[in-house]
Amino acid sequence: MPENIYEARMAGCTLGGALSVACFIPGAVAVVHAPQGCVHQTFSMLHAMANESEVWTVPEILVSNIGDREVIFGGEERLSATLDEAAAKNPDLILVVTSCVPETIGDDCGAVCARHPYADRIVYVPTSGFLGGSAKDGENAVLAALARRAPVADLIPGTVALVGEKNLESEADQNYAEVERLLARLGLRITIRFCRNCNYATLMQLGTAACFILRDERAADAGRIIGERFGRPVIPEFPRGLSGCLAFLRATGAACGVAEERICAAVAEETAYQELMLSKFSNLSGKTIFLGAEPFAGTTAVAREAAARLGMQERADGFLIRLPFYLPIGTAGVEKMLYLWRRAVNNG
Amino acid sequence: MAENTCANPVWPCAMTGAVATLAGFPDICVIIHGSSGCYYYPRSLLKVPLFSTYLLESEIVFGTIDRLHEVVTEVAATGRPIAVVNTCVPALTGEDLKTAFSEETAMFVDAPGFCGNAEQGAVKAFEAMMPDVAADRPGINIDGINLLDLFWRGNLHETERLLALLGIPVAVRFCRDTWKNLRKGAAPVTVSANSSYASGVGTCIGSMLFPDMPKTIDRCLAQFPNADADAVLAEHQRAEEQMFYSCDKYLRKYTPPVVAVAAQESYAVFAKAMMERYFGSDVPVIFARDRPAPEVPYSVNSAEINADIAAAEPDLILGSTFEAAACRKAAFFGITPPDRSRVSVAARPLAGVEGGLVLIEGALNALMNRHAAEEKKR
Numbered sequence: 001m002p003e004n005i006y007e008a009r010m011a012g013c014t015l016g017g018a019l020s021v022a023c024f025i026p027g028a029v030a031v032v033h034a035p036q037g038c039v040h041q042t043f044s045m046l047h048a049m050a051n052e053s054e055v056w057t058v059p060e061i062l063v064s065n066i067g068d069r070e071v072i073f074g075g076e077e078r079l080s081a082t083l084d085e086a087a088a089k090n091p092d093l094i095l096v097v098t099s100c101v102p103e104t105i106g107d108d109c110g111a112v113c114a115r116h117p118y119a120d121r122i123v124y125v126p127t128s129g130f131l132g133g134s135a136k137d138g139e140n141a142v143l144a145a146l147a148r149r150a151p152v153a154d155l156i157p158g159t160v161a162l163v164g165e166k167n168l169e170s171e172a173d174q175n176y177a178e179v180e181r182l183l184a185r186l187g188l189r190i191t192i193r194f195c196r197n198c199n200y201a202t203l204m205q206l207g208t209a210a211c212f213i214l215r216d217e218r219a220a221d222a223g224r225i226i227g228e229r230f231g232r233p234v235i236p237e238f239p240r241g242l243s244g245c246l247a248f249l250r251a252t253g254a255a256c257g258v259a260e261e262r263i264c265a266a267v268a269e270e271t272a273y274q275e276l277m278l279s280k281f282s283n284l285s286g287k288t289i290f291l292g293a294e295p296f297a298g299t300t301a302v303a304r305e306a307a308a309r310l311g312m313q314e315r316a317d318g319f320l321i322r323l324p325f326y327l328p329i330g331t332a333g334v335e336k337m338l339y340l341w342r343r344a345v346n347n348g
Numbered sequence: 349m350a351e352n353t354c355a356n357p358v359w360p361c362a363m364t365g366a367v368a369t370l371a372g373f374p375d376i377c378v379i380i381h382g383s384s385g386c387y388y389y390p391r392s393l394l395k396v397p398l399f400s401t402y403l404l405e406s407e408i409v410f411g412t413i414d415r416l417h418e419v420v421t422e423v424a425a426t427g428r429p430i431a432v433v434n435t436c437v438p439a440l441t442g443e444d445l446k447t448a449f450s451e452e453t454a455m456f457v458d459a460p461g462f463c464g465n466a467e468q469g470a471v472k473a474f475e476a477m478m479p480d481v482a483a484d485r486p487g488i489n490i491d492g493i494n495l496l497d498l499f500w501r502g503n504l505h506e507t508e509r510l511l512a513l514l515g516i517p518v519a520v521r522f523c524r525d526t527w528k529n530l531r532k533g534a535a536p537v538t539v540s541a542n543s544s545y546a547s548g549v550g551t552c553i554g555s556m557l558f559p560d561m562p563k564t565i566d567r568c569l570a571q572f573p574n575a576d577a578d579a580v581l582a583e584h585q586r587a588e589e590q591m592f593y594s595c596d597k598y599l600r601k602y603t604p605p606v607v608a609v610a611a612q613e614s615y616a617v618f619a620k621a622m623m624e625r626y627f628g629s630d631v632p633v634i635f636a637r638d639r640p641a642p643e644v645p646y647s648v649n650s651a652e653i654n655a656d657i658a659a660a661e662p663d664l665i666l667g668s669t670f671e672a673a674a675c676r677k678a679a680f681f682g683i684t685p686p687d688r689s690r691v692s693v694a695a696r697p698l699a700g701v702e703g704g705l706v707l708i709e710g711a712l713n714a715l716m717n718r719h720a721a722e723e724k725k726r
Contacts, residue, residue: 009402013385035436036354036648037361037461041389043650044686047670051688058356058673060651065354066462071440082353100383101462104408104440130383131405131437 008134014127016042017138018097022125023059024167027092027199030061033079033109034099038129039063045168052170062086066101075102079112087118092200094122095142100129123149136218139164143222146195146203147229153207155232160256161192161209163226163234164219169326172196178330179213179238182245185266186253194226211235211255216327238329241302242274242309245330274331278309281338285311287345288318295325302327306334319345355651358610358670359637360496363435364390365466366459368495369473369545370431371396372523373530377423379454381416381445382435386461393685394495399423403438412438413448420454429527430454431476436461465648466496467612467638470545479520479549482533487517488568489534489550492542492614492699493524498685500524502697502706503541507556510700511539513583514568514575522547537571539564541699544612544638557618558587558704559625580701587701591708595626598712605715608633608657608675610667611684613641615698619666619683620644622707632660637684664715666707679714683707 015034019042022030032039039061046058064082066075079102086094098109103126113124125145127138143164160183165172180190192198194206206212206226213235214223220236227234233255239248246267253263289312294300303323307314321341328337363380367390370378379399380387387400401419403412416432423430432454434445439460446456457476459469490507493500504524511518519535522545538550546552553571554564561584565577607629609619613636623629633656640646647653654674657665664679665671669688672680682689683698697703 005404008404010384012388013383016385035361035462036357037364037465039354040357040360040648043356043358044389044393047673047686048688050673051669060355063354063357065352065357068463071462078353085353100437101440104437129437130385130403131408133405135385 011134011136013038013100013130013135014132014138014141015097015099015129016045017135017140018125018127018142019046019061019138020135020167021139021142021164021195022095022097023061024196025093025095025200025203026197029086029089029091029094030059031064031079031082031086031094031096032061032099033064033066033075033082033096033102033107034129035066035101036063038099038101049168049170066099071101071105074105075107076109076112079107079109080116083113083116083118083122087116092121094118096122096124097127097138097142098125098129098132099127100131103128103131137221140219140221143195143219144225147206147222147226150204150206150229152230153205155210156191156208157210158188158256159191159209160188160252161194161206161212162190162196162215163194163212163223164215165193165196166215166218167196171326171329174332175238175329178332181332182239182249182270182330183252185269186249186256186258186262188252188256188258206230210257211252213238213252240298240327240329240333241305242331242334243305244302245270245274270331274309277331277335278306278338280335281310281342284338284342284345286313288313288315289321289341289345290314290316290318292320292322295323296327298327299323302334303337306338310338352649354649356670357648358650358653358668359648360389360393360466361461362459362464362466362469362472363433363461364393365469365494365496366433366457366473367398367469368394368466369470369523370433370457370477371398372493372495372521373429373525373527375428375527377426377428377430379416379419379423379430379432380435381412381432381438383437386435396495408437408441411443412441413443413445416445416448420449424453431457431473433457433459433473439463465638467544470494471548474522474547474549477530479522479530479547480533481536481550483536485519485533485535487519487535488572489519489538489547490521490541491538491547491549491552492540492545492555493521494542494545495523496685497542497545498682498687498692499542499696499698499703501695503556503699503703505695506697506700506702507539507541510556510580513579514565514572514577516568516572516575520549522549539568540614541697542612542614544614555614556699556703557614558584558699558701558707559618559621561700583701587705591626591704594708594712598715599627602715602719604628604630605663605679605711606660607631607664607666608660608662608671608678610635610637610653610657610665610671612636612638613644613646615683616644617641618698619707622704623664623666623711626708627711629664633657633662663718664711666711677718679711679718681707681710681714
């Protein structure tokens with residue numbers, strides 16, 4: 001729960017967060033014990049995102065469809081019937097999450113799941129809509145529940161797992177590609193995206209990763225559980241900004257036991273790569289800019305660093321630069337941000 | 349409406365419908381009494397200012413009335429009318445929210461999501477607004493305008509234009525009007541642009557969807573003897589000829605398209621009738637989002653709808669992009685939200701003369717594009 005009451009009020013619902021993880025496991029079925037309107041919201045979001053990415057299949061979410069009758073007489077039968085329908089699909093896994101309504105009417109969802117014939121393949125996550133916290137809490141609850149099912153295993157050298165990618169952000173795969181590019185400099189490869197389009201069997205190999213890289217602090221709760229469960233290092237976030245990339249290479253290299261010479265070489269290669277990237281924007285040198293409001297924590301620091309590297313001045317009467325509503329990931333993220341700056345400076 | 353398990357439900361809840369209805373009166377401050385999770389969806393969908401109590405779990409435990417008072421008091425400082433729309437959990441905890449403030453301070457709409465769909469929420473909003481009919485109010489009300497409808501702006505403009513041609517003034521637009529105008533009282537007579545969003549205010553004498561227009565205009569003439577229908581009927585006749593002409597041209601080259609339809613009941617029936625009349629189409633799949641009708645089953649279950657569509661192998665889908673995703677080979681024209689196949693910012697109607705033309709034009713262009721793409725592949 002966020003400490004700030006304003007943040008807590010605006011923090012969304014666990015259901016959306018939980019489904020943003022649960023719906024990205026091929027071979028699994030997400031079951032939601034809720035009125036159908038709650039799931040329509042998430043389904044619409046997934047549909048919008050899929051259209052943007054030109055992906056035409058959206059994961060199936062089964063909703064128990066709590067209505068007036070269930071509110072009065074209880075909804076456990078509906079949940080059980082929905083689990084029957086889910087089980088009939090013979091999935092690898094059924095992930096059950098709940099909205100605020102069954103929590104309020106007192107349904108014992110855990111018991112329904114436990115006594116179902118498919119119980120051994122059911123993961124029940126009592127998210128409870130907003131009564132269980134925020135969207136972030138929903139994401140972490142599902143990540144943690146799945147991590148607890150993954151067995152402790154021997155480490156496979158040179159492998160890493162990404163944890164808590166933001167499945168609903170439109171540039172999720174571009175960010176992945178950037179992290180993959182950086183890790184390749186260290187000779188590391190990503191074996192598990194926990195949970196983005198990895199099937200259940202792959203997710204259960206989480207314990208083989210030499211280290212875990214969290215998408216950002218949003219996944220910190222799950223990251224703590226994963227780090228403790230497998231006793232391996234956890235990198236707290238994807239690389240942000242130019243110097244952040246270099247720090248990320250050093251930290252991840254060290255966490256995975258990469259030789260110091262290789263880490264130094266990777267940092268040198270990336271530094272040269274960044275210089276080359278910045279040279280494309282040399283016409284911005286000496287320009288004065290004014291960085292607008294920070295829409296996403298951390299963006300201003302990344303922008304200031306890039307401006308300084310390009311020899312730009314920051315002044316109140318400079319070109320107004322609208323900072324992106326996301327944190328630029330890696331050198332590629334900074335490059336995309338600079339294209340927007342160049343457009344603003346050249347075209348007003 | 350649905351009692352069974354549903355896969356990927358395609359239609360919003362009652363709370364969203366109630367909010368969309370009330371938000372059609374931009375001078376009303378609409379407060380969603382619920383969590384931010386409930387607030388974000390209508391806010392992002394409708395793109396209009398909305399308020400919320402952004403409830404926390406602790407407020408559910410200790411009661412939400414104080415928080416509601418806090419927000420209502422703050423919003424009341426604007427001096428504008430207030431509507432409070434209730435959501436699932438505060439509707440279940442047994443608090444007497446309806447009497448928590450006077451009717452003068454705010455109207456209370458108990459439309460928790462579990463009580464039904466968007467249309468049922470709209471009905472609850474109308475009940476709370478209690479629009480009076482003023483027997484002496486001249487003109488006619490326009491009904492069936494709802495911000496959730498892809499065509500609401502176009503339908504409103506087109507219906508106003510046609511009524512102006514008839515010489516009949518517009519009284520109240522349900523729902524895109526001012527609270528002040530509503531409080532003057534509605535006219536006793538109403539026409540509808542989309543009967544799935546019925547206000548129930550006044551006597552509805554008919555629909556302004558293209559096939560229904562001649563009858564509706566006859567009834568208008570009976571109610572308003574001084575109205576002049578010649579121009580509208582001439583337009584209707586010209587549009588009819590144009591649609592036959594364009595479809596005939598298509599049918600010289602191609603066989604009648606097999607069509608799948610999924611939309612609100614009013615638009616579904618309309619789309620089916622249009623495709624049968626002008627293309628001679630078979631419509632083997634038709635689903636209504638809000639209520640069943642003769643030969644039109646109800647479903648909001650995306651898996652069920654899409655399985656039927658895929659099995660029918662239609663040439664054309666008239667529905668939302670939820671259905672379009674089921675059969676990528678088929679041509680598609682969006683008649684119900686969401687339509688993510690295109691950027692849509694202009695006001696296009698589905699009602700009236702232009703609405704009929706928009707549907708046939710959209711269907712023809714989608715089909716021709718599909719044929720062109722197939723040709724290219726060969």
